[in-house]
Amino acid sequence: MTLWIVVRNLRVRALTTALTLxxxxxxSATALVVPLVLRSLERGAADAAQVFDVLIAAKGSPTQAVLSSLYLLQPPIANLPYPVYEWLARDPRSRRVVPLAFGDNYRGLPLLGTNAEIFSLRLKPTAPPYFRLRAGRAFAGAYEAVLGARAARETGLKLGDRFLSAHGFFASQAEAATAEAHHQEEEYRVVGVLEATGGPWDRAIFVPIEAYWEVHGEGLQERQVTAVLYTGKRLSDVYQVAQEINRGGLAQAVFPGQVFAQTRELLLQGQMAYGALSLLVLALAALLVGQGVYAGGLERRRHTALLRALGAGRGLVFGVVLLETLLEVALGVLLGLLLGWGLAAAGSGLLGERLGFFLPPPQLSLDLVARVLLLLPLGLLAALPPALQTARQSPLEYL
Incomplete structure (x- = not known):
């Protein structure tokens, strides 16, 4: 009986109910969207760089080193002398040493000068190679190129196609088109296309580092590398080499996990500030619910008086108002959860497309759900004054 009255009341004031919902x-969605997107970004960034153990780059900001060499989002700090790479490659503690050279692009997509060792990178020693060919083969000649999955999609290049690169880490397609004809004489030929990894290097075009040096006129004495990916035979070897690198004055050894930890602290601070703001938004929503309940009570004064005249007690009238509020808030929170997740999923997709690596779908955790469920007690608390007023009104006033 009580539920029937509640549903009838909500239907009678459909417009007010819809606005409250x-x-x-x-x-609810406002309280969820930013935390969901940030957590998706955090997971996506960690997944994208987990294949890289240690990054050795020029002295400077570790964060910029990671953003430039691993995520391809900023220009590199500077180059390293080639002897740094040679020393690492000859060191008996080294398992895998991969040189990286940046500075050219094709239609705004970065060319990555490296060696064939890059195609043997693995998430774990027993795991399959991280980079797998979808078509063709790895480069072998000096002017052969292997396309990342996104690079192949955006450029439209296919096996056997040839192209000229342009100078610069970043460039628009218009800038690249005007520079290509003057950057080099010999064209690169596409010999392979990689499977998508979901990482930022899906945007890269892999070419032999020897071609990079030749294009830029770097002889044996002038050779440089932008960064080096390093993997040791044992974990202790990794830390020993990193300490030796950091004690020198030419380079720094950067552990991506440490950079993520520092960045995560900043994200957590931002989330805490946003959490306080979302609580304010939820409190305002609770006031909106209370205002809606009060306005609904004014509209239903004659109906409530009639119920009282027919024998309904004050407890029933009071319970109807609270149950009506609870149902409205619960439905609104459910819609908010769906809306917040949907907006976060769309935002994560757009952000991942812009950053150049895959962001996993957002996950609703218990703490975020609990945050929006605060609206239930807040809404009931805001509805108490109008509910008490409705229960205490005399039926004689409105009959």
Whole structure:
């Protein structure tokens, strides 16, 4: 009986009910969207760089070194002398040493000068290679190129196609088109296309580092590398080499996990500030619910008086108002959860496309759900004054 009365009341004031549901849903979604996107970004960034053990780059900001060499989002700090790479390659503690050279692009996509060792990178020693060919083969000649999955999609290049590179880490397609004809004489030929990894290097075009040196006129004495990916035979070897590198004055050894930890602290601080703001938004939504309940009580004064005249007690009237509020808030929170997740999923997809690596779908955790469920007690608390007022009103006033 009570539930039937509640449903009838909500249907009678359909417009007010819809506005209340919309307000609660928007408040709930607002409290969820940014944390969901940030957590998706955190997981995606960690997954994208987990294949890289240690990054050795020029002295400077470790964060910029990671953003430039691993995520291809910023220009490199500087180059390293080639003897740094040679020393690492000859060191008996080294398992895999991969040189990286940046500085050219094709239609705005970075060319990555490296060696064939890059195609043997693995997430774990027993795991299959991280980079797997979808078509063709790895480069062998000086002017052969292997396309990342996204690079192949965006450029339209296919096996056997040839292209000229342009100078610069970043360039628009218009800038690249004007520079290509003057950058080099010999064209690169596409010999392979990689499977998508979901990482930032899907945007890269892999070419032999020897071609990089030749294009830039770097002789044996002038050779440089932008960075080096290093893997030791044992974990202790990795830390020993990293300490030796950091004690020198030419380079720094960067552990991506440490950079993520520092960045995560900044993200957590931002999330805490946003969490306080979202609580304010939820409190405003609760006030909106209370206002809606009060306005609904004014509209239903004659109906409530009639119920009282027919024998309904004050407890029933009071319970109807609270149950009506609870149902409205619960439906609004449910819609908010769906809306917040949907907006976060769309935002993660757009952000991942812009950053150049895959962001996993957002995950609703218990702490985030608990945050929006605060609207239930807040809404009931805001509805108490109008509920008490409705229960105490005399039926004689409105009959």
């Amino acid at each position: 919309l307000g609660v849903a928007l408040a």
